[in-house]
Amino acid sequence: MDLTLSTKVEGDRTVVAVGGEIDVYTAPRLREHLIDLVSGGSYHLIIDMESVDFLDSTGLGVLVGGLKRVRSHDGSLHLVCTQDRILKIFRITGLTKVFPIHATVDEALAAAE
Amino acid sequence: MATVDVSFTPLPAHVRTARLVALAMARRIGVAEDTLDEVRLAVGEACSRAVGVHAVRAPGTPVTMRLSDDDGCFTVEVTDAGVLEDDLETEIGALDASRLSAVVGPEGPLDALPPGFGLVVIGGLVEQVDVRCDESGTHVTMTWPAPGPIDLTRD
Numbered sequence: 001m002d003l004t005l006s007t008k009v010e011g012d013r014t015v016v017a018v019g020g021e022i023d024v025y026t027a028p029r030l031r032e033h034l035i036d037l038v039s040g041g042s043y044h045l046i047i048d049m050e051s052v053d054f055l056d057s058t059g060l061g062v063l064v065g066g067l068k069r070v071r072s073h074d075g076s077l078h079l080v081c082t083q084d085r086i087l088k089i090f091r092i093t094g095l096t097k098v099f100p101i102h103a104t105v106d107e108a109l110a111a112a113e
Numbered sequence: 114m115a116t117v118d119v120s121f122t123p124l125p126a127h128v129r130t131a132r133l134v135a136l137a138m139a140r141r142i143g144v145a146e147d148t149l150d151e152v153r154l155a156v157g158e159a160c161s162r163a164v165g166v167h168a169v170r171a172p173g174t175p176v177t178m179r180l181s182d183d184d185g186c187f188t189v190e191v192t193d194a195g196v197l198e199d200d201l202e203t204e205i206g207a208l209d210a211s212r213l214s215a216v217v218g219p220e221g222p223l224d225a226l227p228p229g230f231g232l233v234v235i236g237g238l239v240e241q242v243d244v245r246c247d248e249s250g251t252h253v254t255m256t257w258p259a260p261g262p263i264d265l266t267r268d
Contacts, residue, residue, distance in 0.1 A: 021129070023125075023128060023129065023157060023161070024125040024128050024157075024161040024164060024165075025125040025126050025128060025129060054153070054154070054157075056154060056157050056158055056161060056231075056234070057158060057161070057226055057230050057231045057233075057234050058161055060226060060230075061226040061230070064226065085150045085154075088238075089154065089234060091237075092233070092234055092237030092238065093230070093233060093234060093237070
């Protein structure tokens with residue numbers, strides 16, 4: 001399944017809905033998308049991963065890169081994910097301590113305020 | 114012992130193909146349904162790592178993956194042309210606080226996780242994993258229980 005990306009703005013937050021597979025093949029597209037957003041002045045990102053079917057360490061690297069980019073502008077990056085198979089890779093690597101992870105976009109929006 | 118050998122040009126697009134082949138064989142020989150996601154992710158990590166190694170060391174040389182069904186086990190061995198020192202500065206295991214802060218800190222490359230990060234994921238997913246290096250390259254071998262093919266004729 002290919003990567004799908006859609007973006008909407010909620011106040012000063014930008015919500016990126018990601019679907020499909022984030023792997024070594026598709027991760028560069030996500031990276032470019034995040035770079036474009038940050039370059040365009042979007043420093044508070046919420047990445048909705050509820051429709052992500054697969055995430056590997058390359059995808060994690062892109063998310064970490066996104067986090068570093070927004071932090072360099074005093075921004076934030078929150079994740080939305082309830083799928084255990086996706087959350088598992090965050091737990092294995094310890095990155096649950098790095099990313100705020102929420103159950104819904106609304107919860108992430110509220111937390112990000 | 115039944116084996117399937119896959120050899121692919123070290124390009125990111127082919128990692129997905131390798132994952133699908135491994136998943137199909139795992140399912141056919143009866144690897145537990147709730148383990149299939151782990152197989153898919155671990156095989157993807159091993160193949161992604163191999164593709165990355167070949168991009169630096171042997172761009173024209175295929176990555177090989179051997180799938181075996183033997184003695185109630187499903188074994189996947191991914192072999193690349195690298196040497197273990199390429200990426201084994203990270204031990205196979207969860208990252209501790211100091212490593213985590215190094216990963217997400219402002220220093221270092223923006224998008225690249227440290228070498229060996231894929232092996233960290235594999236180590237966290239797979240109970241039986243072996244990583245070794247010899248003159249032919251680095252071998253990442255992962256094994257899962259596989260009780261046998263599903264009997265489709267049974268009621």
